[in-house]
Amino acid sequence: MSLLELEGVRRHYRQKHTMFAKAGHSPVRAVDGVDFHVDESETVGLVGESGCGKSTLARIICGLEAPSEGAVRWDGAEVAAMRPADRARVLHREVQMVFQDPHASLDPRRSIGQSVAEGIETHRLLPGNRIAGRVQDLLAQVGLNPDHADRYPHEFSGGQLQRVGIARALAVEPRLLVCDEPVSALDISVRAQVLNLLNRLKRELGLSMVFIAHDLDVVQHMSDRIVTMYLGKVVEDGDCDDVYxxxxxxxxxxxxxxxxxxxxxxxxxxxxxxxxxxxxxxxxxxxxxxxxxxxxxxxxxxxxxxxxxxxxxxxxxxxxxxxxxxxxxxxxxxxxxxxxxxxx
Known part of the structure; x- marks a missing residue:
């Protein structure tokens, strides 16, 4: 049984009336009938041109968008039919997202320690007196100095901030990481470090991943399976070596x-x-x-x-x-x- 399974998923958007254009009758078919799955401890590389529906699919997986049609299943159970508490556990803890722009995904008014601790506090995963130690362990796990937990995002480089984003995602002990172009905003010199970090964490923690990228060399380095999307549809799906x-x-x-x-x-x-x-x-x-x-x-x-x-x-x-x-x-x-x- 797959950890995550999408069947016949569509996400259509109605065209809005603006001062530049009238609303149209035909919807924007961002995702148009996608079957997709991720197995335990598997990394699935999702590739395609800008506008093909990759990021919309990622948002559906994370529960940030609801599908217009189709089913999303987690461990065989349909997410939409779950009790609210179970659905919140899946979408807010067991699935986590690493965003493309680490600067935009962190609150500049909060220290990185506060940002990493937020999920632990929200879900009450640890007593208050143990949270600071857990935050330091997470920072060390992603290769950052634990003593820098009190510093703010503007004091870090882009590569360091992406490590903070990864630590924040790991804080709630997820089973699936959705990485949406996680290295495209970083300098070439630090991309390999972040990719190697993700691969190491996958091995150590048994994580599953959906890895979205434009760079197919990066996707080949990271993925067990490749899924190609075009115009909202999956056009190819197979093991990495077979597809390449x-x-x-x-x-x-x-x-x-x-x-x-x-x-x-x-x-x-x-x-x-x-x-x-x-x-x-x-x-x-x-x-x-x-x-x-x-x-x-x-x-x-x-x-x-x-x-x-x-x-x-x-x-x-x-x-x-x-x-x-x-x-x-x-x-x-x-x-x-x-x-x-x-x-x-």
Whole structure:
């Protein structure tokens, strides 16, 4: 049984009337029929362009947004049907979020010790005389000096503040961490430190994670499984090695081909370049939502909606919503290839 399971989840937003535009009848389909799961002690990497629905899905998982349709289950029980106390325990303790911008996620008027202690105090996890010691232990666990608990956010660097955010999330002993672009706002020099910290904490505490990032090198380093989203839908889902080595969807292949690589003599890489912008989530195209930008599209793609299903010849866990998934997974387009003449 999965720790977290989403089935048929949709999150649609009504268009509001503003001074610049009238309200429309068609909703914004931020998340449009997503099946998604996370197993115990598993890290799922969630990738896709800006606006594909990743952050909205993360907010649904954390209970910050309610789905318009579909079910969210925790340990097999539907969250919406839980008693209020049980739902609060799941959404406020067992699931925690690490935000993209550590400066914006911390109250500048509170010391970092107060911020880390807030969850412990709110949920009454420890007697008052033991909270300060627990805060110091948490700061040490994420690689910060426990003696700095009385300092304020402006006295720390971005990397240090992200460690504070991680400590604050760990304070209530969660089972699932949702990390929404946790290193994109940090300097290159400190990204690896924060990523290694998250991996270490996952091993030591047995955490599950949903890891959202644009950098697919980072996702590969962190994840056991990869889920690719496009225009509010999951278009590929599979174990990390399967997705990276035998990609089944043209969109995932385009994302992977964009990773900077150092090619050896005799190697070449023909990158997959996507043309145009993603379609509007208000008026998605008929058929496959990706067919307007796909290098491999056929006539059927413009009319028939593909289903997320196992790729022939691949492990059952590796699925793609593409009519040509079998051919795509066996092709070398967008992958490093060896040429006979190194001077080519």
């Amino acid at each position: 080595e035998r990609t089944g969807h043209p969109y995932t292949r385009a994302l992977l081909s964009a990773i900077p690589r150092k090619l050896a003599p005799g190697e070449r890489l023909e990158r997959v370049v996507l043309e145009g912008d993603p379609p509007s989530p208000i008026d998605p195209p008929a058929g496959c939502p990706f067919h307007t930008r796909c290098y491999a599209a056929i006539d059927r793609c413009a009319t028939d909606v593909p289903v997320l299903r196992p790729i022939p010849g691949e492990p059952a866990r590796h699925r793609a919503s593409c009519h040509l998934a079998d051919e795509i997974s066996r092709s070398r387009v967008g992958q490093v290839q060896t040429v006979a003449d190194p001077s080519f």
